[in-house]
Amino acid sequence: MSEPSALSPQPSALGSYLRVVGALALKDLRLESRRRETVAGVLVFVLLVLGLFQFALDFERAEARRLVPGVLWITLLFAGLLALGRAFAAERDQGTLDGLLLAPIDRSALYLAKVLATVVMMSAVEAVALPVFAGVFDAPLLAPGVLLTVFLGTLGFAAAGTLFAALAAQTRARDVLLPLLLLPLLVPLLIGAARATDDLLAGAATPVSAPWWELLAGLCALFLGASVLLFDALLEE
Amino acid sequence: MSSILTREPIAAPAGRDARRFSAGFGKQDRVLNVLFVLTVVAMLAALYAIFVYAPTERVMGHVQRIFYVHVSLAWLSYLAFLVVFVASIVYLWRRDERWDAAARASAEIGVVFTTLFIISGSLWGRPVWGTWWTWDARLTTTAILWFIYVAYLMLRAYVPDMPRAARYAAVLGIVGFVDVPIIHMSVVWWRTLHPEPTVARLDSSPLLPPEMLATLVVASVAFGLLYVTLMIVRVRLERARDEVRYLQQALSLRGE
Numbered sequence: 427m428s429e430p431s432a433l434s435p436q437p438s439a440l441g442s443y444l445r446v447v448g449a450l451a452l453k454d455l456r457l458e459s460r461r462r463e464t465v466a467g468v469l470v471f472v473l474l475v476l477g478l479f480q481f482a483l484d485f486e487r488a489e490a491r492r493l494v495p496g497v498l499w500i501t502l503l504f505a506g507l508l509a510l511g512r513a514f515a516a517e518r519d520q521g522t523l524d525g526l527l528l529a530p531i532d533r534s535a536l537y538l539a540k541v542l543a544t545v546v547m548m549s550a551v552e553a554v555a556l557p558v559f560a561g562v563f564d565a566p567l568l569a570p571g572v573l574l575t576v577f578l579g580t581l582g583f584a585a586a587g588t589l590f591a592a593l594a595a596q597t598r599a600r601d602v603l604l605p606l607l608l609l610p611l612l613v614p615l616l617i618g619a620a621r622a623t624d625d626l627l628a629g630a631a632t633p634v635s636a637p638w639w640e641l642l643a644g645l646c647a648l649f650l651g652a653s654v655l656l657f658d659a660l661l662e663e
Numbered sequence: 664m665s666s667i668l669t670r671e672p673i674a675a676p677a678g679r680d681a682r683r684f685s686a687g688f689g690k691q692d693r694v695l696n697v698l699f700v701l702t703v704v705a706m707l708a709a710l711y712a713i714f715v716y717a718p719t720e721r722v723m724g725h726v727q728r729i730f731y732v733h734v735s736l737a738w739l740s741y742l743a744f745l746v747v748f749v750a751s752i753v754y755l756w757r758r759d760e761r762w763d764a765a766a767r768a769s770a771e772i773g774v775v776f777t778t779l780f781i782i783s784g785s786l787w788g789r790p791v792w793g794t795w796w797t798w799d800a801r802l803t804t805t806a807i808l809w810f811i812y813v814a815y816l817m818l819r820a821y822v823p824d825m826p827r828a829a830r831y832a833a834v835l836g837i838v839g840f841v842d843v844p845i846i847h848m849s850v851v852w853w854r855t856l857h858p859e860p861t862v863a864r865l866d867s868s869p870l871l872p873p874e875m876l877a878t879l880v881v882a883s884v885a886f887g888l889l890y891v892t893l894m895i896v897r898v899r900l901e902r903a904r905d906e907v908r909y910l911q912q913a914l915s916l917r918g919e
Binding site: 586589593598606609611613621645648649 | 811813814826827831842845850853856
């Protein structure tokens, strides 16, 4: 990362870094907005899995309240895995990764850009999925507390997921490997998000029984921090 | 030892000392021989301590004796994964393949110990709790730990070419280990909200009688020695494997 020297005034290093992140994220989002492959496919998958849960679990409206957090978060988790599987697809299929690696940018900027793009895409899916879930289960899933929980969960998922998607994208059985690597590490995320959603649906304004939001925020910070440090090691050669 | 990439692709120097990669117990291999004997002695001592010396527990009877093996395996599993963590960090920092060999070896031994830890827990739980499995905090955390390090081994299996596999595995080794305390915390919080209906906490009683404590120490030392011995043998095996790979590369390069 180029540091501004004392002799020549340059735009701040942080500013140019953020601009690089923004430009890369915008590139991915622009590509996505033209083809809409990822968001459309993932959205249909989410709705489909919602149906599958209903068929498999066969729950009445009365017991739905207890199962909604779990159904919601498992669905989002698997949908996210699909989205991540496509995160580095363009770089892999069209060989654009070399171009990115040759650019005079910090590689962690590439990582953050991918996280940002993934969060935006997942949020687009959630913007449709959450109202549908709320309608089907008659649950207040659009409350601000739930939205915050969903955002934190999505951010944490994207943070860890992008690191391992970059790893898996360069291996053989990438579709099998990504869930194997990611899901055990995301157990605290699942527990925190599902339990927080549970509390919020029960009528609380904030999660009551344990600092779940702090757990989620801590996980986001941990995954983002560790990945920024380690992402370089994944892209050598 | 320099990495494969920086070595000259020339034939190995004459008179290379094969003992360096010996995974066996030849006469010249003093350290490993001593360790092996010590491990056997310690294991015999532990067996005696567990079955003869330790008093029979009042509530659970003789079944409780599996506790000494169970807890020893637990500590050694955590130690093995700590070694994976440290070795992964040093490998990414130094890019010295010996550290990667240590990480590989320790992950494998750790998975074996964790599997045995879980199985011994099930064997213990069945007569005492009446069930083979329960989602209490420690078992759940251990299960997730198992998954993380099995994923480590699978990652190595799916990525055959070397410096890449080592780097990827190092990343997983680091992120996985750092995540473990958080996994533990989240599972404990979850379990305090929805406790398992078990009657007693089996293995965290703070008031172990001194004989039981002594037995636990002896068992832990025995398994610790086993871990060290296995590590040495395994790391040498991995280094031999690296050497074979280097030779294959050198031969194929000279063939072109």
